Amino acid sequence: MDLTATTGGRRLLFTGLYFCEGAPIGFLWWALPSVLRSRGVDTAVIGALLGWLVLPWALKWVWAPLVDRVRTQRFGLRAWITAAQLGMAASLVPLLLVDPLEDFDRLATALVFHAVFASTQDAAIDALMIRVTPAGSADA
Numbered sequence: 732m733d734l735t736a737t738t739g740g741r742r743l744l745f746t747g748l749y750f751c752e753g754a755p756i757g758f759l760w761w762a763l764p765s766v767l768r769s770r771g772v773d774t775a776v777i778g779a780l781l782g783w784l785v786l787p788w789a790l791k792w793v794w795a796p797l798v799d800r801v802r803t804q805r806f807g808l809r810a811w812i813t814a815a816q817l818g819m820a821a822s823l824v825p826l827l828l829v830d831p832l833e834d835f836d837r838l839a840t841a842l843v844f845h846a847v848f849a850s851t852q853d854a855a856i857d858a859l860m861i862r863v864t865p866a867g868s869a870d871a
Contacts, residue, residue, distance in 0.1 A: 735859075735863035741860075741863060741864060745856065745860055748812065748852075748856045749853075749856060751816065752815075752819075752849050752852045752853055752856065753849075755819065755823070755845065755849065756784075756846065756849050759784055759842060759845070759846070760781065760784065760785075763780075763842075764777045764781065766831075767780075767831055770831060770832055771832065772831065772832065772835070776835070780839050780842070783839060783842075783843050783846075784842055784843065784846045785846075786843075786846075787843065787846040787847040787849075787850045788846065788849075788850045788853075790850075791850040791851075791853065791854055794851060794854070795854035795857075795858075798811050798851060798854045798855050798858060799854075799858050808855050808858050808859040808862065809859070811851070811852070811854075811855035812852055812855045812856060812859065815848045815849070815851045815852030815855060816848075816852060818844070818845075818847075818848035818851075819845055819848040819849055819852065822841050822842075822844040822845040822848060823841065823845060825837060825841045826838065826841055826842075829841070
């Protein structure tokens with residue numbers, strides 16, 4: 732089944748893809764600071780962490796052209812999306828074992844990697860959407 736073939740399919744596909752990419756980032760940008768603050772983490776440390784988490788999104792323009800150009804017959808935009816999804820999941824696994832107060836550096840490192848994968852996935856999703864949506868279409 733090719734969801735990119737119809738307007739409804741594209742809407743469903745891209746809604747799901749953007750949700751999978753954005754939900755964890757939404758948690759990191761909005762809920763995590765509250766959780767950390769409630770556990771006694773200093774606001775300056777939380778602010779620094781958020782700065783690091785936003786940085787991959789601010790620098791996405793650096794590697795987005797690579798996502799557009801580095802493709803083969805077997806490794807296209809869908810493979811970029813899948814690889815980024817797997818990277819996002821893998822970067823969150825260590826957080827199951829991390830106490831944010833005791834191992835803040837490991838927490839921060841895993842979350843920055845997650846943000847890099849999420850912003851890379853965003854670039855690939857955007858490129859796929861542009862590629863499969865017909866010109867002049869109102870379903871974008």
